[in-house]
Amino acid sequence: MRIMALVIRILRQIVRDKRTMALLILAPILVMTMLHLVFNGDEYTPKMGLVDLPEKIEAQLNLEHAKLEYYETEKLAENDLSGKKLDAYLMFDQTPPSVVLEGSDPNVNGAVMRWVQGALKPLQPNGGNQEIKADYLFGSGDMGQFDYFGPVLLGFFVFFFVFLIAGVSFLRERTTGTLERLLTSPLRKWEIVTGYIIGFGIFTMIQAAIIAWYTIYVLGMMMEGAFGYVLLITVLLSLTALTLGILLSSFANNELQMIQFIPIIVVPQIFFSGLFNLETISEWLSWVGPFTPLYYAAEALRNVMVRGFGWEMIYKDLLILLAFSLLFMILNIAALRRYRKI
Amino acid sequence: MNNPIVSIQHVSKNYGKHQVLNDISLEIYEGEIFGLLGPSGAGKTTLVKQLAGLEEPAQGENYIFSEKMPRLDLIKRIGYMAQSDALYTDLTAKENLEFFAALYGLSGKEKKQRMNEVMELVSLTDHLHKMVSDYSGGMKRRLSLAISLLHSPGLLILDEPTVGIDPVLRRSIWESFKRLKEKGTTILVTTHVMDEAGKCDRLGMIRDGQLIAAGTPKELMQQSGAANIEDAFLAYGGA
Numbered sequence: 001m002r003i004m005a006l007v008i009r010i011l012r013q014i015v016r017d018k019r020t021m022a023l024l025i026l027a028p029i030l031v032m033t034m035l036h037l038v039f040n041g042d043e044y045t046p047k048m049g050l051v052d053l054p055e056k057i058e059a060q061l062n063l064e065h066a067k068l069e070y071y072e073t074e075k076l077a078e079n080d081l082s083g084k085k086l087d088a089y090l091m092f093d094q095t096p097p098s099v100v101l102e103g104s105d106p107n108v109n110g111a112v113m114r115w116v117q118g119a120l121k122p123l124q125p126n127g128g129n130q131e132i133k134a135d136y137l138f139g140s141g142d143m144g145q146f147d148y149f150g151p152v153l154l155g156f157f158v159f160f161f162v163f164l165i166a167g168v169s170f171l172r173e174r175t176t177g178t179l180e181r182l183l184t185s186p187l188r189k190w191e192i193v194t195g196y197i198i199g200f201g202i203f204t205m206i207q208a209a210i211i212a213w214y215t216i217y218v219l220g221m222m223m224e225g226a227f228g229y230v231l232l233i234t235v236l237l238s239l240t241a242l243t244l245g246i247l248l249s250s251f252a253n254n255e256l257q258m259i260q261f262i263p264i265i266v267v268p269q270i271f272f273s274g275l276f277n278l279e280t281i282s283e284w285l286s287w288v289g290p291f292t293p294l295y296y297a298a299e300a301l302r303n304v305m306v307r308g309f310g311w312e313m314i315y316k317d318l319l320i321l322l323a324f325s326l327l328f329m330i331l332n333i334a335a336l337r338r339y340r341k342i
Numbered sequence: 343m344n345n346p347i348v349s350i351q352h353v354s355k356n357y358g359k360h361q362v363l364n365d366i367s368l369e370i371y372e373g374e375i376f377g378l379l380g381p382s383g384a385g386k387t388t389l390v391k392q393l394a395g396l397e398e399p400a401q402g403e404n405y406i407f408s409e410k411m412p413r414l415d416l417i418k419r420i421g422y423m424a425q426s427d428a429l430y431t432d433l434t435a436k437e438n439l440e441f442f443a444a445l446y447g448l449s450g451k452e453k454k455q456r457m458n459e460v461m462e463l464v465s466l467t468d469h470l471h472k473m474v475s476d477y478s479g480g481m482k483r484r485l486s487l488a489i490s491l492l493h494s495p496g497l498l499i500l501d502e503p504t505v506g507i508d509p510v511l512r513r514s515i516w517e518s519f520k521r522l523k524e525k526g527t528t529i530l531v532t533t534h535v536m537d538e539a540g541k542c543d544r545l546g547m548i549r550d551g552q553l554i555a556a557g558t559p560k561e562l563m564q565q566s567g568a569a570n571i572e573d574a575f576l577a578y579g580g581a
């Protein structure tokens with residue numbers, strides 16, 4: 001009953017603040033769209049070289065959607081490749097055929113590899129995904145794509161905005177004296193924290209669903225697993241963002257100081273969440289990763305969205321996120337003791 | 343007189359080296375309007391916050407309804423109005439009232455009735471649906487008062503309730519205090535306005551964290567041979 005009163009009040013305040021509500025939903029959508037346009041753009045038409053292609057095989061291949069050049073020898077193709085007349089060439093001297101890429105632009109690499117896989121599909125027995133040997137003149141095939149870091153960004157935006165909005169609204173509760181007023185009512189400390197979690201939780205769930213739906217179904221981000229899992233992960237992540245935001249708001253005296261937490265607490269998490277290859281991070285920094293909630297959420301999201309895994313591969317990450325939230329909640333209740341001992 | 347509703351026993355409080363309350367003992371009885379009078383910075387807010395359950399004394403004890411504070415079940419029987427308005431300005435007055443009413447377990451018809459009663463008492467019925475951000479200072483003060491009255495508390499603690507309210511409204515608010523008192527509510531008001539102090543049944547004069555005198559306004563004026571409360575305060579304060 002008392003918690004419900006708190007939940008209703010919080011939802012009323014959020015709904016009334018149209019601008020913040022729009023920010024929470026539209027800003028992530030805008031940024032995801034821009035990233036999508038920048039990294040995926042229109043599908044690139046690769047310039048492909050075909051070296052010593054037997055006619056029998058050519059008949060089987062799916063050679064649409066590429067500009068093709070035919071070469072007698074690899075030497076000639078290589079010349080054109082380094083001269084940037086080609087993006088890549090295919091060699092058929094062994095099975096499966098191998099590909100050599102120019103390699104400096106990850107977007108082009110991605111387009112080439114997708115094309116090659118499509119083109120060679122008819123050659124592969126029972127349609128299986130045989131590994132195609134790829135060599136790079138420059139760069140490498142490990143460079144990121146929207147599909148790969150999209151899940152991380154999805155998690156990041158949910159975390160970022162929930163952290164900020166929940167933190168600021170609890171800060172206001174403190175600085176306007178209403179928190180003190182709540183504590184002269186029969187409301188218990190855990191009821192305050194729970195009310196906040198449910199109130200913002202409801203809103204966050206809607207927010208996360210809209211953003212996830214948009215990136216997956218409108219922008220067409222890779223989605224191999226179940227949408228329900230994506231929602232579950234983002235909701236648990238926003239729970240940690242919510243509880244951490246409320247907790248840290250007790251160390252801020254105004255909105256600006258709350259914003260100061262973003263470069264300290266929120267942004268660094270992105271470095272440990274797999275946006276950049278974890279193995280390339282210096283030893284003396286890499287231990288930080290396991291202490292950041294986004295690390296687990298990003299891993300779980302990628303497992304579901306890119307690798308198509310289910311419950312058994314993500315439940316550990318989910319439990320850890322839940323543990324983070326619980327820890328922050330307990331600390332929140334303890335922090336409220338400052339105002340009322342009982 | 344009858345039972346003490348509030349009993350403050352040898353209460354001291356310090357913030358670091360700063361002694362804000364110094365061995366204060368005081369009793370407030372059922373059905374009286376007790377005024378805590380003292381200049382700004384005297385320690386009035388610190389003392390009433392303890393009575394509202396927000397802070398605890400460093401030494402000494404506070405008893406309310408004969409039970410030691412702070413206790414959650416006692417908090418329900420107290421109405422507290424803080425010195426600065428604690429309202430949700432992004433909600434309407436009605437939404438504020440609904441929220442606090444629900445916190446005190448009011449619902450349905452009872453809630454509606456109490457909301458109407460308290461808003462009438464502070465003459466804000468016509469502004470029920472206004473956003474609190476559109477309220478004037480005095481209106482916010484009265485809304486805070488209305489909220490503290492919602493759950494019909496037996497003890498009302500009001501920290502400078504009439505600051506920023508014009509004389510006409512101030513008089514009407516004091517009249518509503520009298521009416522509440524007649525219904526058996528015990529009221530503790532803090533004030534730094536001397537002429538307001540004369541309207542209280544009894545007064546406690548507080549200065550630099552010390553209780554310098556307590557009694558009815560008449561007693562205090564007689565004992566100090568002063569013609570008004572202000573002179574009496576100065577006489578007791580040794581200034």
Ligand SMILES: Nc1ncnc2c1ncn2[C@@H]1O[C@H](COP(=O)(O)OP(=O)(O)O)[C@@H](O)[C@H]1O
Binds near residue numbers: 381383385387388
């Ligand atoms: N949380 C606090 N920390 C340090 N000093 C405080 C705190 N609260 C009040 N004080 C000091 O205690 C004194 C009494 O304050 P207060 O009780 O608010 O006075 P009044 O309400 O009579 O104006 C003031 O000097 C004030 O600065």
Ligand SMILES: [Mg+2]
Binds near residue numbers: 383386387388425501
């Ligand atoms: Mg004060």
